[in-house]
Amino acid sequence: MQAMKSGKGVAFAVFGVALSCAASAHASVTISSAATTNMTCSGGVCAPTAKNAVLNVGDLETLLASGNVTVTTTGTGVQASDIDIKSALGWSSAGALSLLAKKSIEIASPVSITGLSGLTVTTGTKGTFSFGKKGSVTFSNLSSKLIINGGTYTLVGDIQTLASDIAANPNGDFALAGNYDASGWGGSTPIPTIFNGTFEGLGNTISNLDIARAALVNGFYYQALFAVLGATGTVADIGLVNVSVTTSVKNVGAATLVGVSSGTIMFCYASGVVVSKKEGGPGGLVGGNSGTIANSYAAVTVTGGKGRNGLPTGGLVAENSGNIVKSYATGATNGSSAGGLVGQNYGDISSSYAKGNVSGLVGGGLVGFNSGAVTDSYALGNAKGGVSGGLIGEASGTISNSYAMGNVTGSNDAGGLVGDNGATISFSYSTGTVTGAATIGGLIGDDEAQPGSITDSYWDTDTSGIMNLGQGAGNIANDPGITGLTTAQFQSGLPAGFDPTVWAENANIDDGFPYLLANPPAK
Numbered sequence: 001m002q003a004m005k006s007g008k009g010v011a012f013a014v015f016g017v018a019l020s021c022a023a024s025a026h027a028s029v030t031i032s033s034a035a036t037t038n039m040t041c042s043g044g045v046c047a048p049t050a051k052n053a054v055l056n057v058g059d060l061e062t063l064l065a066s067g068n069v070t071v072t073t074t075g076t077g078v079q080a081s082d083i084d085i086k087s088a089l090g091w092s093s094a095g096a097l098s099l100l101a102k103k104s105i106e107i108a109s110p111v112s113i114t115g116l117s118g119l120t121v122t123t124g125t126k127g128t129f130s131f132g133k134k135g136s137v138t139f140s141n142l143s144s145k146l147i148i149n150g151g152t153y154t155l156v157g158d159i160q161t162l163a164s165d166i167a168a169n170p171n172g173d174f175a176l177a178g179n180y181d182a183s184g185w186g187g188s189t190p191i192p193t194i195f196n197g198t199f200e201g202l203g204n205t206i207s208n209l210d211i212a213r214a215a216l217v218n219g220f221y222y223q224a225l226f227a228v229l230g231a232t233g234t235v236a237d238i239g240l241v242n243v244s245v246t247t248s249v250k251n252v253g254a255a256t257l258v259g260v261s262s263g264t265i266m267f268c269y270a271s272g273v274v275v276s277k278k279e280g281g282p283g284g285l286v287g288g289n290s291g292t293i294a295n296s297y298a299a300v301t302v303t304g305g306k307g308r309n310g311l312p313t314g315g316l317v318a319e320n321s322g323n324i325v326k327s328y329a330t331g332a333t334n335g336s337s338a339g340g341l342v343g344q345n346y347g348d349i350s351s352s353y354a355k356g357n358v359s360g361l362v363g364g365g366l367v368g369f370n371s372g373a374v375t376d377s378y379a380l381g382n383a384k385g386g387v388s389g390g391l392i393g394e395a396s397g398t399i400s401n402s403y404a405m406g407n408v409t410g411s412n413d414a415g416g417l418v419g420d421n422g423a424t425i426s427f428s429y430s431t432g433t434v435t436g437a438a439t440i441g442g443l444i445g446d447d448e449a450q451p452g453s454i455t456d457s458y459w460d461t462d463t464s465g466i467m468n469l470g471q472g473a474g475n476i477a478n479d480p481g482i483t484g485l486t487t488a489q490f491q492s493g494l495p496a497g498f499d500p501t502v503w504a505e506n507a508n509i510d511d512g513f514p515y516l517l518a519n520p521p522a523k
Helices: 057-066 159-168 487-491
Strands: 012-014 017-019 028-032 039-042 045-048 053-056 069-072 082-085 089-091 097-100 105-107 110-113 118-122 129-131 136-139 145-148 151-156 173-176 191-195 198-207 210-213 215-217 220-223 226-229 234-247 258-261 264-266 269-276 286-289 292-294 297-303 312-314 317-320 323-325 333-339 342-345 348-350 358-364 367-370 373-375 383-389 392-395 398-400 408-415 418-421 424-430 439-441 444-447 454-460 482-485
Touching: 028 057, 028 069, 039 053, 053 057, 057 069, 057 089, 110 118, 129 234, 145 173, 151 159, 151 198, 159 173, 159 191, 191 215, 215 226, 220 226, 220 258, 226 234, 297 312, 312 367, 333 392, 358 418, 383 444, 454 487, 482 487
Parallel strands: 012 039, 028 053, 028 082, 045 069, 069 097, 082 105, 089 110, 097 118, 105 129, 110 136, 118 145, 151 173, 173 198, 191 226, 198 234, 210 234, 226 258, 234 264, 234 269, 258 286, 264 292, 269 297, 286 317, 292 323, 297 333, 312 333, 317 342, 323 348, 333 358, 342 367, 348 373, 358 383, 367 392, 373 398, 383 408, 392 418, 398 424, 408 439, 418 444, 424 454, 454 482
Antiparallel strands: 012 017, 039 045, 136 198, 145 151, 215 220, 312 317, 312 342, 333 342, 333 367, 358 367, 358 392, 383 392, 383 418, 408 418, 408 444, 439 444
């Protein structure tokens, strides 16, 4: 969520005491260091008197010292949308805080609850509960109460307790009460239970976790913080920092966060290293996904086994048959079928990207092998391998509104966008240098798709090093649907067929090349 802006304001009353104020904007109730404005507090309830309101964090802490407080977006004849906590908030009294929003709640600064108290969070049906980069909730007393959208959560302070609690109640709701340093763990997968409950990280981190051994679950090996996330399971708002996972078992689902998931993972991230010493399919965040991964990322170096059986290696996910949306990966990836984001994709990838360099028998800047759908996505890393593509190494399925800017080197087939193509491709482009392959094309190395499968797709003849306008594909001269453009032509306006409600150009963004409005380049 984007932080809310502040504006002008008037006075409000706390239990009948008038306070002068300064206001916020964007139809939100903002809790910040600014003066309180457009808010009224009475009987333990603070409500807006205008759609844009500010509640001073010190005023709120004073109220909490005296008892329970509810902050709501619904006032008399007034309806704001979100609640945003933008300044550090803390209290040690028994007073409990309830946040009640019509839509979403974002915690962008630390919230520290040091006494035996409680926090209740309620969002709208279409709203989200999320954390900014500096946002978190910490509890000093694990007996404090946490309720999120009606669910009561058990607070835990370490992974040993989390593992034992989940083993006793695999459908329960749990939350991490603060940052946890897992140095010295050096053991097997911490949570070998099939988890179908909810784990809420509250914006906190688990750092220095070393997962040295796989766990056997229902006849399969998994090596990650969570072995298996079931279809009704959710993991949210947790960061794994400096994690090390090294596998020595064949065909293991290895990753930092989840070995295999059919549930929901959102607002999660990881940094560290994942290494498969034998033939395996490691992922930076998740090994195998058939559920949903949203608003998550991995900055993990991922190395797969050296076998030639096509096992996938992915910067975010090794193998995906579910949905990945608004997610990305930045680490280097090496393996048999290697992708900067996903090793092998059979599902849907949208509004996502990858920045890390990729190498493998099949290598793609975003996806190694694809037979699913890739939309509104891009890759910036270099790709190298036998079959290599700036976006996808080997492709079937569909690719639309996507692009690649990394350099491509291949020994067999190499293309700026796709190495070996059997996909339907539309409204896409590539700019990277393409070299080294037996079959080489500006956009596609070897095009095996049905005639007419490619429309309104382009490569840069200057940056690619392939200036022959008939060499958009390496095996078909003047392959229909592929057009070569100079850098100047790219920068002079959107290519023909590119929808201006999807694409835009700006001289200060991506060197003036087209970028996706729904997935702009990361700053």
